[in-house]
Amino acid sequence: TQLLEQSPQFLSIQEGENLTVYCNSSSVFSSLQWYRQEPGEGPVLLVTVVTGGEVKKLKRLTFQFGDARKDSSLHITAAQPGDTGLYLCAGTPYTGGFKTIFGAGTRLFVKA
């Protein structure tokens, strides 16, 4: 079974704190994506990582793809209430054809 496990499932922090969420699998992925989903809306792509060891930065968000292409992390610096949402990782495993699979997500709540 090709699963993407995300941790933590839920995170509630104060504005200004830093946080890291994780996405792990026993399978190798050709690429991993991170999405953010707000209530009542569809997921919106934040970043795609393709190369093992790759690090991408998007303002206060830093994404890393593991060297073995089995895991990824998202680090948020100085979180703001606008960062509140469901963070989903998704990927296409090498052995899964073209099917994208999603993790269950990390629900982040940033208190002002």
Add this chain to the structure above:
Amino acid sequence: EAGVAQSPRYKIIEKRQSVAFWCNPISGHATLYWYQQILGQGPKLLIQFQNNGVVDDSQLPKDRFSAERLKGVDSTLKIQPAKLEDSAVYLCASSPGARAHQETQYFGPGTRLLVL
């Protein structure tokens, strides 16, 4: 550029009834996806179309779910008959071309289905 449109936004039905959802992808996008997102879970791919052909429907419960994409543009997803466990958000997404696994998927707002 208009995004992915879905209708209806909300639907409440009783079990054993039928329901249909409609999706209009971004103009020119070749690939269209239907996902099911149960509360507390990530989206699960039900079916993926490349133009009007099916690429993957391995997780579509074919005894009750059907989908079509006539003329490679709009798509409909139907459930007949509905069960309680079908209560979920049904998301439609589209992506531009053939290399779907490396392309950005653009999601619609979803249809929230409640089966009573």
